[in-house]
Amino acid sequence: MRCYFHLVNGDEVIADDTGVEIIDLARAxxxxxxxxxxxxxxxxxxxxxxxxxxxxxxxxxxAVLLSIPLDPVLH
Numbered sequence: 001m002r003c004y005f006h007l008v009n010g011d012e013v014i015a016d017d018t019g020v021e022i023i024d025l026a027r028a029x030x031x032x033x034x035x036x037x038x039x040x041x042x043x044x045x046x047x048x049x050x051x052x053x054x055x056x057x058x059x060x061x062x063a064v065l066l067s068i069p070l071d072p073v074l075h
Contacts, residue, residue: 054069
């Protein structure tokens, strides 16, 4: 199954036009979490903020399969 990883907030969408082939939704979730960690690491280095953004994993029809906030998680 092909999945696309879009970055979304209330006003903007940074669309993934390429996507990746995955075997199941669990793998899509793993890739989404890995992508979010990469974005957070880059954000710290650049001093950017992704507050209010989320990563949406969608199928080819545009149906949202997963939606994960990019806001920092406090432990």
